[in-house]
Amino acid sequence: MSDTTTHHRICPLCEACCGLEIQVRDGWVTGIRGHDADVLSAGYICPKGVALKDLHEDPDRLRAPLVKRDGVFEEVTWDEAFAEIERRLPSLRATHGRHAVAITVGNPSAHKIGLLTYFGKLARALGTRNVFSASTLDQMPKQLASGLMFGHWLTVALPDISRTDHLLVLGANPLVSNGSMWTVPDFRGKAKALRARGGKLVVIDPRRTETAAVADAHHFIRPNADVFLLAAMVRTLFDEGLVRLGSVADWVVGVDAVREVVAPFTPEAVAPRCGIAADTIRTLTRELAAAPRAAVYARIGTCTQEYGTLCSWLVDVLNTLTGNLDREGGVLFAKSAAFASNTAGKPGIGKGVSTGRHHARVSGAPEVYGELPVTCLAEEIETPGEGQIRALITVATNPVLSAPDGPRLARALEQLDFMVSLDIYLNETTRHADVILPGLSPLEEFHYDVAFPQLSWRNHARYSPPVLPAPPGRPAEWQTLLKLSAIVRGEGAAVDADALDEAEFAQDAERLFGPHADAVVAATATYRGPERLLEVALRSGPYGDQFGRKPEGLTLAKVMAANPTGGIDLGPLQPRIPEVLRTPSGQVELAPPSLLADMARAAADLARPAPELVVIGRRDVRTNNSWMHNLPVLAKGPLRCTARLHPADAARLGLRDGTLARLANGPRQITAQVQISDEMMPGVMSLPHGWGHDLPGTRLHVAAERPGANLNALLDDQQRDPLSGNAVLGGVAVTVHALHE
Numbered sequence: 001m002s003d004t005t006t007h008h009r010i011c012p013l014c015e016a017c018c019g020l021e022i023q024v025r026d027g028w029v030t031g032i033r034g035h036d037a038d039v040l041s042a043g044y045i046c047p048k049g050v051a052l053k054d055l056h057e058d059p060d061r062l063r064a065p066l067v068k069r070d071g072v073f074e075e076v077t078w079d080e081a082f083a084e085i086e087r088r089l090p091s092l093r094a095t096h097g098r099h100a101v102a103i104t105v106g107n108p109s110a111h112k113i114g115l116l117t118y119f120g121k122l123a124r125a126l127g128t129r130n131v132f133s134a135s136t137l138d139q140m141p142k143q144l145a146s147g148l149m150f151g152h153w154l155t156v157a158l159p160d161i162s163r164t165d166h167l168l169v170l171g172a173n174p175l176v177s178n179g180s181m182w183t184v185p186d187f188r189g190k191a192k193a194l195r196a197r198g199g200k201l202v203v204i205d206p207r208r209t210e211t212a213a214v215a216d217a218h219h220f221i222r223p224n225a226d227v228f229l230l231a232a233m234v235r236t237l238f239d240e241g242l243v244r245l246g247s248v249a250d251w252v253v254g255v256d257a258v259r260e261v262v263a264p265f266t267p268e269a270v271a272p273r274c275g276i277a278a279d280t281i282r283t284l285t286r287e288l289a290a291a292p293r294a295a296v297y298a299r300i301g302t303c304t305q306e307y308g309t310l311c312s313w314l315v316d317v318l319n320t321l322t323g324n325l326d327r328e329g330g331v332l333f334a335k336s337a338a339f340a341s342n343t344a345g346k347p348g349i350g351k352g353v354s355t356g357r358h359h360a361r362v363s364g365a366p367e368v369y370g371e372l373p374v375t376c377l378a379e380e381i382e383t384p385g386e387g388q389i390r391a392l393i394t395v396a397t398n399p400v401l402s403a404p405d406g407p408r409l410a411r412a413l414e415q416l417d418f419m420v421s422l423d424i425y426l427n428e429t430t431r432h433a434d435v436i437l438p439g440l441s442p443l444e445e446f447h448y449d450v451a452f453p454q455l456s457w458r459n460h461a462r463y464s465p466p467v468l469p470a471p472p473g474r475p476a477e478w479q480t481l482l483k484l485s486a487i488v489r490g491e492g493a494a495v496d497a498d499a500l501d502e503a504e505f506a507q508d509a510e511r512l513f514g515p516h517a518d519a520v521v522a523a524t525a526t527y528r529g530p531e532r533l534l535e536v537a538l539r540s541g542p543y544g545d546q547f548g549r550k551p552e553g554l555t556l557a558k559v560m561a562a563n564p565t566g567g568i569d570l571g572p573l574q575p576r577i578p579e580v581l582r583t584p585s586g587q588v589e590l591a592p593p594s595l596l597a598d599m600a601r602a603a604a605d606l607a608r609p610a611p612e613l614v615v616i617g618r619r620d621v622r623t624n625n626s627w628m629h630n631l632p633v634l635a636k637g638p639l640r641c642t643a644r645l646h647p648a649d650a651a652r653l654g655l656r657d658g659t660l661a662r663l664a665n666g667p668r669q670i671t672a673q674v675q676i677s678d679e680m681m682p683g684v685m686s687l688p689h690g691w692g693h694d695l696p697g698t699r700l701h702v703a704a705e706r707p708g709a710n711l712n713a714l715l716d717d718q719q720r721d722p723l724s725g726n727a728v729l730g731g732v733a734v735t736v737h738a739l740h741e
């Protein structure tokens, strides 16, 4: 009998980025638990982390490329798969032009250093303006608001939860989702500690969520009304003389413009629209202003709605006007050890952000951070003319289930001349591909989070080596992406990915380090691929050894060595204004003109009557968007894809608990099981997204047993926040009828 070995690995499944302790014997995972010594998560874990074993062992997970021949997928070698792409993609591009090939990337890539650092190389090789991602189903409004205010899209103000006295949460359920745009493992424990020291947690949500259940106060709000509540709170601060800028007073411009723009939004004016009494709005505001240290946090419920960017902005306006921006116990900015643009270049000033450098061909939607809204993808494929999309590369994304009007997108994908998917499953989206190229199991890859240390509740640097060896001959996804870029550039499928990487690294070093490039190339020669980029980023980063000039500083070797002891703790977040700013003015832009202008849209909409019933989303701790329903350990237990609504709505509509109902939004219809619960605000139904695994041609045996209903088959792909291009995924009017068997 061989020995059990213990490994430490950061979980790549959600933004909490928990440190795991994994036992392995004879090449098999025998146990997964939280790593108590982890500097960020201190032993916290959720059931999905344990399911990494099931993901690794899932017989449906793809281990070899698939090529579709005469409508049927066949397993092929990697060489055959790349040859097929070389045969079809470059000629298509030559005939129809570079914009005819689109690329779209999804959520898991945010957790994969190989995909994050090499995706851009493929996108650049393609040279297409048709770049899409799940960001426009998610956090683009927050990225845009943060970029406009602070100068970079990952300069996001994070609640200093371990020191605050008051936390106001809107449209987020971190007890279940484990935090988003805020890496905060064990929110429950941190919220408990906040309350134990006399602090207060307040939740604003149309559903009495798991987070609301552990809060001091919870207020229902009508979906889509947060912009009105937040504007009224800002107005109340001005009306009652509660505005205090605190330590950032010298670095904030635009206070008067904000005062003017919120004028129409008195608590009385917004109360009916919000479903929150005017007095309650005043109390919420006074409590926020009176707390010695307070933070406002808002997430997907406030982003995936008509006023996503305005909501995201007003949250930070509240943080700023209550003196909580950039102060301990308020909201602070992380200082990441690697890859953070807000630690590079000249401190305190920068280029800022701009949008609309090009526009979507059909809808005219503006580009934001180089992307077009993913809700434009279907129409860009369907609509003939110059620049029509004829080929698509998908990377770790399942928009047929995750994006609104998935059925329309599925039909559009069938029209493509060619489609390649980098994915680990044959699922609702990848079934449309001609070639599927599978990534490795997370246990076979090394890990370092590129994005989430920029969003973490505490600064840190953690690296995990692979837990298990990758099977021989299987490329890592960064190698696959490099290979595809070579094919696109016409260099052929035979090119050696490692040699290509070496050449590209030398070029990048030249660009970044000029006369020191050769020294950097030599100093990092022991690493390759994303590990080499990480070594450069760490050493030249704010805690780095600056290639020997600060010998006590970080190197990749030091971060690697800290893996068994839970990584390197870089301390609590610290005030960073003005150094963190990258706006052209060098100031916090409290009143970006595009946001002020969009407030007129909100003002005009103030009196719109509420529909009788609207639908919103819901997350469950055993799910992860659309792709973990195939793992038995997570799929077991009660049915999760239920349509929850308030008893009064159920009575009015003649619905009984457990019955099937037909949900409709115009011509779009789905069937879901009803669950009656007074946790719902009257007039609001909640249904999780990511379900609907009953489509033909997939290879998801467990998920297909209980497919659930696809919420996104009910939603319209034409509704978006005009500034960020983000999809509207909640607050959509629906009708419901009982189905009588």
Ligand SMILES: Nc1nc2c(c(=O)[nH]1)N[C@H]1C(S)=C(S)[C@@H](COP(=O)(O)OP(=O)(O)OC[C@H]3O[C@@H](n4cnc5c(=O)[nH]c(N)nc54)[C@H](O)[C@@H]3O)O[C@H]1N2
Binding pocket: 105, 106, 107, 108, 112, 134, 137, 138, 139, 300, 304, 395, 396, 397, 398, 399, 401, 402, 403, 404, 422, 423, 424, 425, 427, 438, 439, 440, 477, 617, 618, 624, 625, 626, 627, 689, 690, 711, 712, 715, 729
């Ligand atoms: N109605 C509604 N819709 C929503 C939301 C909502 O709240 N309501 N939420 C939105 C949000 S926040 C998001 S982020 C999106 C998510 O939407 P997507 O970004 O499309 O993500 P998933 O649906 O989770 O699909 C992930 C895909 O990645 C694949 N995958 C997993 N691991 C790997 C890997 O290591 N390599 C590769 N190549 N592939 C991998 C999976 O098999 C799956 O196909 O959904 C959005 N959709």
Ligand SMILES: Nc1nc2c(c(=O)[nH]1)N[C@H]1C(S)=C(S)[C@@H](COP(=O)(O)OP(=O)(O)OC[C@H]3O[C@@H](n4cnc5c(=O)[nH]c(N)nc54)[C@H](O)[C@@H]3O)O[C@H]1N2
Binding pocket: 014, 015, 107, 138, 170, 171, 172, 173, 174, 176, 177, 178, 179, 180, 204, 205, 206, 207, 209, 221, 222, 223, 224, 225, 226, 299, 300, 301, 302, 305, 616, 617, 618, 619, 620, 621, 622, 623, 624, 625, 686, 730, 731
């Ligand atoms: N278990 C699990 N964890 C996940 C995921 C998952 O699918 N499952 N997905 C991950 C991803 S990709 C993301 S982006 C994060 C998202 O993380 P969160 O933002 O915390 O997402 P949710 O849990 O959906 O919480 C959103 C809340 O907004 C509420 N809401 C809906 N509409 C409105 C509205 O108009 N106003 C207000 N105030 N509230 C509203 C909903 O009732 C819900 O409670 O979660 C991540 N973590």
Ligand code: SF4
Binding pocket: 011, 012, 013, 014, 015, 016, 017, 018, 044, 045, 046, 047, 048, 049, 050, 178, 185
């Ligand atoms: S909360 Fe769960 S899924 Fe998220 S990182 Fe931690 S263990 Fe993984």
Ligand SMILES: [Mo]
Binding pocket: 107, 138
């Ligand atoms: Mo997300």
